[in-house]
């Protein structure tokens with residue numbers, strides 16, 4: 386596909402997704418500015434991120450460290466003057482902490498104290514080495530069902546994990562993230578997440594972000610207070626290989 390065709394296609398889907406977010410906000414009595422749109426570019430090339438940046442997108446997400454590091458570098462080469470923020474939203478092994486803090490502005494999938502410790506150490510080292518300029522923003526990923534393997538801590542583990550992150554100097558606790566359970570009712574999941582977020586904000590008022598909602602369920606997430614929807618398929622199209 387030519388770049389011009391792809392640009393037109395992305396412009397059209399971006400318009401549709403923004404419309405959906407606007408309508409969902411209106412239905413919930415919220416302002417569209419309260420909900421940030423994150424483009425999940427996993428499995429798609431850096432050139433798509435560059436075109437989305439031309440269309441005004443500034444926030445991008447990836448779910449695999451190895452795929453992301455090359456893509457972010459390529460993006461910077463394609464659009465050296467453009468400011469973009471990159472979010473890691475996938476499950477992360479502790480041994481990838483050093484690599485991820487070289488490209489990620491935000492890690493949304495922090496779900497254990499051991500991972501948080503590894504990220505804090507890696508961020509301190511990267512700051513010392515001049516590989517990054519800012520502390521790392523983090524969200525606590527919460528599991529909203531009992532299914533293991535998709536990442537996320539148990540809701541009851543949130544307070545201790547939040548306290549631990551607050552004790553580090555190089556991680557900034559910004560809020561919570563969750564994926565609605567497969568086959569479950571998104572309204573029930575996102576209502577639960579909203580309660581978890583409210584409790585967290587009681588102790589940590591700056592942890593205001595609620596990263597919730599994807600292509601299939603963003604309306605429900607916005608109705609339940611999401612401040613950041615993570616949209617892949619509805620923006621970029623279907624992925625050939627299913628990504629977790």
Ligand SMILES: *Cc1c(COP(=O)(O)O)cnc(C)c1O
Nearest residue numbers: 425448474599600615616617618
């Ligand atoms: C892939 C992915 C998304 C986007 O999913 P779509 O259904 O394609 O919009 C959002 N969040 C996470 C954590 C993902 O891995």
